[in-house]
Amino acid sequence: MTAQANAAPPLVIVSGMSGSGKSVALNTFEDLGYYCVDNLPAELLPEFVRRILAGDNAPEKIAVGIDARSLGDLADVPEALSQVGAQGLDPKLLFFDTRDDVLLRRYADTRRRHPLSHLGLVLADAISLERQALKPLRRIADHVLDTSDLNIHQMRRHILTQYGLSGAGLSLLFESFAYRRGLPPEADFVFDARVLPNPHWDARLRPLSGRDAGVRDYLEAQAEVAAYVAQVQGFLDAWLPKLRSETRSYVTVAFGCSGGRHRSVYLAERLARHCRETGWAEVAVHHRELD
Incomplete structure (x- = not known):
């Protein structure tokens, strides 16, 4: 067609x-x-x-x-x-x-x-x-x-x-950032990923980012990361639908880590994918320290 x-x-x-x-x-x-x-x-x-x-x-x-x-x-x-x-x-x-x-x-x-x-x-x-x-x-x-x-x-x-976000209903923006450069002032929810294992300390992974397969594999092999992701997913699934209103066009969910390259990037990508898979039509991602 x-x-x-x-x-x-x-x-x-x-x-x-x-x-x-x-x-x-x-x-x-x-x-x-x-x-x-x-x-x-x-x-x-x-x-x-x-x-x-x-x-x-x-x-x-x-x-x-x-x-x-x-x-x-x-x-x-x-x-x-x-x-x-x-x-x-x-x-x-x-x-x-x-x-x-x-x-x-x-x-x-x-x-x-x-x-x-x-x-x-x-x-x-x-x-x-x-x-x-x-x-x-x-x-x-x-x-x-x-x-x-x-x-x-x-x-x-x-x-x-x-x-990137049409404004038709509630749109979601997932953002990664480095704490050393300050919190994104526009964020509605901020999750601290510094408690998770840091790929930075692996010399093979240090030049990569959370968008690369090597970093994803490293993080997904960690039990703490799996628990963290599950709990954040549960929070978003429970509370994001309640934010829908005629006056609100989008919500920013931010993930921070030390350098803004590995853990926060992985989580922003992972949770954005989860929301798309669960029916949110308007989802965008912004990596402040990479883009």
Whole structure:
């Protein structure tokens, strides 16, 4: 059955200032199962969508990056979005913005070249020209995210909660973290995994993370871990359904350990899988120290 016979997939257009976090966003969308294409000329968007929906294995979700690297095409974006809408999709434009002083600092720190530097402009002038060119897109954006005061982890978490979780009913976000870097302030439930055996002390496992089979096998062979998981599962099974309400869109369940690489990551993945298997439709995972 082709995609036309099913509901049209979500389509997110990612745009904004160079250096504001668009690459982080597209990488996060890819982690969420979106089919991602970066730097697509705006005039090709309607044909791209038509072709991808006509295939037998059409993606369930699509994210497309359109920005100043296609400077001459930006005027075509509103018309392209209109044509995509005529194909039955409801495209959402997510615009990333950042203050000029922060952009200057980020480029100085990374020593990357601005996409418009080929015009012979100094960095400040290239940023100014790009901002002027992107004004029409910022005006029509469905959502503008100012990343001036956000780090990479905060940007990823925003994408996860806004786009990985639909908000239809109660959605769950499982997060891992390192205690030495502080508790995630947005967590609703926090479970301390530092009481469990630590794979860090095994030289073979130290470079790995809780997503790797070696670490999983090590932890699942420990009786303490099995008891811990069973008790947390029982707690979540009993109390998460009681949090459903019309005013609450998602709940964050956080697991912490010393370094945020092994035990907490394993538990976040394990409990997220458990919740999916027990019928929760909207479940996302965020590893603060890895992502």
